[in-house]
Amino acid sequence: MPLIDAHCHLDDAQFADDLDDVIARALDAGISAIITAGADVATSRAAVELAEKYASVYAVVGIHPHAAHAFDDAQLDQIRALALHRKVVGIGEIGLDFYWKENAPRAIQERVLIAQLDLAVEVDKPVVIHDRDAHAELMAILARRTSPRGILHCFSGDLAMARAAIDRGFLISFAGNLTFKNATRLQAIARELPLEKIVIETDAPYLSPLRGNRNEPANVARGAEKIATIKNVEPRVVADATTQNSKMLFRME
Ligand code: NI
Numbered sequence: 026m027p028l029i030d031a032h033c034h035l036d037d038a039q040f041a042d043d044l045d046d047v048i049a050r051a052l053d054a055g056i057s058a059i060i061t062a063g064a065d066v067a068t069s070r071a072a073v074e075l076a077e078k079y080a081s082v083y084a085v086v087g088i089h090p091h092a093a094h095a096f097d098d099a100q101l102d103q104i105r106a107l108a109l110h111r112k113v114v115g116i117g118e119i120g121l122d123f124y125w126k127e128n129a130p131r132a133i134q135e136r137v138l139i140a141q142l143d144l145a146v147e148v149d150k151p152v153v154i155h156d157r158d159a160h161a162e163l164m165a166i167l168a169r170r171t172s173p174r175g176i177l178h179c180f181s182g183d184l185a186m187a188r189a190a191i192d193r194g195f196l197i198s199f200a201g202n203l204t205f206k207n208a209t210r211l212q213a214i215a216r217e218l219p220l221e222k223i224v225i226e227t228d229a230p231y232l233s234p235l236r237g238n239r240n241e242p243a244n245v246a247r248g249a250e251k252i253a254t255i256k257n258v259e260p261r262v263v264a265d266a267t268t269q270n271s272k273m274l275f276r277m278e
Pocket of ligand 1: 032062
């Protein structure tokens with residue numbers, strides 16, 4: 026099956042010892058592209074270095090809401106410089122996270138997000154959005170800006186939000202948590218959405234389908250199989266559609 030892992034973190038320390046093997050297993054599983062995401066300037070630079078090292082790896086670069094405290098014009102300039110790299114296919118992961126109380130105040134998170142949405146428009150690349158407990162605030166920002174296209178990574182909203190995001194040019198990205206037994210609400214949303222608007226990711230090393238284990242890009246196949254079961258179609262149909270969706274959005278060969 027042709028597959029793309031639309032979002033993961035290959036720079037994570039959990040991959041430090043065996044990344045060559047992890048990539049080899051992904052290629053064996055049919056994965057043609059892996060998009061690894063930065064979360065601050067250092068990890069964005071690391072993502073670009075991995076994209077330079079591995080042909081099948083692409084990068085997105087940006088400042089995650091967890092790192093919004095330190096954001097300034099100098100950081101924005103560094104992300105802009107990285108964004109121009111030929112293997113950087115988007116700006117991310119960026120967004121809002123109101124779950125963790127130690128994160129920057131909401132107003133700062135929103136300012137950091139808007140600056141990077143503007144950057145994405147400027148460099149003409151899509152965005153990878155992180156949203157935790159900030160659904161309404163995120164949709165308000167996407168509605169009032171000349172918003173770029175992108176994906177809502179590890180989608181956690183409801184069906185109405187998914188449809189509103191799709192109307193704004195977004196794709197809905199389902200992560201490994203879609204395969205969890207208690208994910209019935211998320212699975213119901215996946216059932217309703219057209220395959221043309223869905224992409225699949227692992228968010229590796231997080232959200233392993235085998236809970237408690239390290240996740241890796243090869244497991245994106247499990248996401249495709251789960252969506253196929255939910256939609257009562259062949260896994261190949263899901264793999265083809267989601268691969269095409271990611272390729273078109275991120276403009277990968
Ligand atoms: Ni992530």
